[in-house]
Each structure stands twice: as structure tokens, then as C-alpha cells.
Amino acid sequence: GSDVLSSLLRVSVTDSSMPEPGAAPRRSPQGVPYSDLPHIVNADGLHLFCRYWEPAGQPRALVFIAHGAGEHCGPYDEMAQKLKELSLLVFAHDHVGHGQSEGDRMNIKDFQIYIRDSLQHIDLMKSRHPDLPVFIVGHSMGGAISILTACERPGDFAGVVLIAPLVQMNPESATPFKVFMAKLLNHMLPSLTMGSIESKWLSRDKRQVAAYDADELNYHGGMRVSFGMQLMAAVERMEREIPSISWPFLLLHGDADKLCDIRGSRIMHDNSPSTDKKIKIYEGGYHALHHDLPEVAESVLKELTTWITEHIPATTSQEVQ
Numbered sequence: 001g002s003d004v005l006s007s008l009l010r011v012s013v014t015d016s017s018m019p020e021p022g023a024a025p026r027r028s029p030q031g032v033p034y035s036d037l038p039h040i041v042n043a044d045g046l047h048l049f050c051r052y053w054e055p056a057g058q059p060r061a062l063v064f065i066a067h068g069a070g071e072h073c074g075p076y077d078e079m080a081q082k083l084k085e086l087s088l089l090v091f092a093h094d095h096v097g098h099g100q101s102e103g104d105r106m107n108i109k110d111f112q113i114y115i116r117d118s119l120q121h122i123d124l125m126k127s128r129h130p131d132l133p134v135f136i137v138g139h140s141m142g143g144a145i146s147i148l149t150a151c152e153r154p155g156d157f158a159g160v161v162l163i164a165p166l167v168q169m170n171p172e173s174a175t176p177f178k179v180f181m182a183k184l185l186n187h188m189l190p191s192l193t194m195g196s197i198e199s200k201w202l203s204r205d206k207r208q209v210a211a212y213d214a215d216e217l218n219y220h221g222g223m224r225v226s227f228g229m230q231l232m233a234a235v236e237r238m239e240r241e242i243p244s245i246s247w248p249f250l251l252l253h254g255d256a257d258k259l260c261d262i263r264g265s266r267i268m269h270d271n272s273p274s275t276d277k278k279i280k281i282y283e284g285g286y287h288a289l290h291h292d293l294p295e296v297a298e299s300v301l302k303e304l305t306t307w308i309t310e311h312i313p314a315t316t317s318q319e320v321q
């Protein structure tokens with residue numbers, strides 16, 4: 001019918017060609033030369049925009065923040081400032097294809113690229129601060145990146161904080177028929193776009209939804225089938241990894257979350273062998289809890305900062321002093 005035709009017409013041919021080496025200075029998608037921006041260059045030669053929140057004195061721990069699909073690391077500034085005030089050194093980057101980083105908008109050839117780049121940034125910061133414990137904070141798809149990153153280095157992290165992580169798909173969007181169609185379409189038209197993230201489900205705070213909609217560093221286009229397939233593959237990987245999760249984690253999830261089903265967090269909490277795990281459910285909470293109603297956002301910051309500081313191992317030098 002006409003809707004199939006219209007959806008076919010919406011096919012956007014994506015081209016992630018890379019500029020010739022030795023050409024003009026590499027610029028961010030917003031046109032800023034990377035020589036003027038804090039950045040790292042990933043294993044594929046793509047420039048990733050970075051943010052750092054460094055405390056004045058000697059930092060007590062490193063905290064890596066992994067943002068979610070379609071957003072960037074800017075909206076974590078308030079959270080990062082709070083952690084910096086507690087003498088934690090916070091760092092983050094915009095994942096490939098997001099915000100001020102290079103790469104095809106909200107698309108990825110392999111979800112593993114997000115994990116590989118996160119480990120590259122974490123290893124860089126650990127080389128600068130070799131004795132500090134390392135934490136990861138991840139939201140939504142960034143939660144999936146955090147979980148799979150910690151699974152690759154099970155002994156490396158003092159703790160992982162997950163805010164409404166993507167662990168399981170929303171059952172409405174993952175009916176067998178829809179999954180079958182996504183797989184079929186992925187072979188035929190991987191660049192075909194499905195619906196986009198409905199911002200009204202992000203938060204009950206209308207100002208936060210408006211800020212998200214107005215933020216030009218967010219990707220507001222439709223989700224490509226190929227990207228959805230990568231998310232599904234990440235969900236399947238996590239399902240296999242949960243029985244081996246033994247590192248400390250804190251889960252925060254709203255029970256009115258329509259974007260990432262709370263069942264995923266319950267399954268992770270109930271089925272992981274970790275002996276240091278905590279789940280806190282926010283009644284009525286929407287997806288982006290850290291940007292939900294003020295009392296929820298405040299509670300999330302308090303829970304997260306308290307849990308992290310309680311999980312900083314006491315160093316012998318401190319005990320001696």
C-alpha cells in the first residue's frame with residue numbers, strides 16, 4: 001500500500017565515508033575543529049568529543065559516564081559536578097555517531113565499538129591515575145554499554161551504577177512479529193528508519209522533555225533498522241552474561257518506564273551471582289530518572305553519590321594517616 005511506498009521513500013542512504021588523510025583539519029559535525037575540542041581518536045580513526053570534570057585536589061576515584069542512544073554526555077553535567085564536589089574525577093565522551101563525535105548519526109556497525117571505545121577512554125584515564133578505583137555510570141543504552149564493558153573486565157571496576165539500563169526490550173516493541181520483520185528488513189533495507197524515541201516518555205517533567213526536544217546535539221531522526229538490530233544483539237549478549245555478573249552494581253529504575261522495561265533490571269538483580277547488588281524502584285518513575293520530577297532527580301543523585309562513595313575502597317595510606 002501507500003504506507004509501504006512512503007516508508008520506502010523514507011529510505012536514507014547513509015554514507016559514513018571518511019575524509020582523505022592530510023585534508024583540512026577534522027571538524028565536529030557542528031563544524032568545530034577537533035584541535036579546539038577535548039577528544040580521543042578511536043581505533044577506527046574517528047574523533048570522539050570528551051568532557052572532563054576534574055576536582056581541585058587529589059581525586060579519590062575515576063567515574064566514567066556512558067550516555068544513551070540519540071543523546072550525548074552534556075546532559076550529565078549536573079550529575080558530574082556533584083561527583084566532582086566529592087573529589088571524584090569524572091570523564092565521558094560522545095559515543096560514535098552521537099553529539100559532537102564523528103560517525104553516522106545514531107548508527108553503528110557493531111555494538112562492540114561502543115564498548116571498545118569506552119575501554120580505550122577508561123584505559124587512558126587509568127594510565128594517568130593508576131591507583132584510583134574506577135566506576136561506571138550508565139543510562140539506558142549507556143547502561144548496556146556499561147554492563148558489557150564491566151563484563152569484559154570483571155575485576156576492574158569498583159562498582160557500576162545503572163539508571164534505567166537497557167537490559168530487556170520493551171515487550172510491546174519486541175513482539176515476535178516485529179522482531180521477525182526487523183530481521184527481515186535488516187537484510188533488505190538496513191537503512192530504513194523506524195519510529196524515533198518518543199520524548200514524552202523520557203520524563204514527567206515537561207521542562208526536561210522540552211530541553212531534550214530543543215537540544216540540537218540530540219539525534220531526533222528515526223531509528224534505523226540496522227541500529228535496532230544492534231540493540232537487540234546487545235540485549236541477547238547481556239542475557240547470556242547475567243549469570244556471570246559478579247561485580248558490585250546499583251540499579252535505579254522507574255516502574256512507569258515505557259522505553260526500557262523494568263523487568264530487565266529485575267532479571268539482572270535477581271539472577272546475577274554478585275553479592276554486592278542493590279535495586280531501587282521509583283514508583284511512577286519515567287525513563288530518564290535523573291531528569292524526572294525534581295524530587296526523583298534529587299533522590300537519584302543522592303543514591304548514586306552515596307553508593308559510589310561507600311564503594312571507594314579505603315586505601316592503607318589513608319588508614320595509616
Ligand SMILES: O=C1N[C@]2(CO1)C[C@H](C(=O)N1CCC(COc3ccc(F)cc3Cl)CC1)C2
Nearest residue numbers: 068069071140141166169228229231232259288
Ligand atoms: O535521556 C535520554 N534517554 C535516552 C534519550 O535521552 C533514551 C535513549 C536510549 O538509550 N534508549 C531508549 C530507546 C530504546 C529503544 O530500544 C530499541 C528500539 C528498537 C529495537 F529494535 C530494539 C531496541 Cl532495544 C533504546 C535505549 C537514551
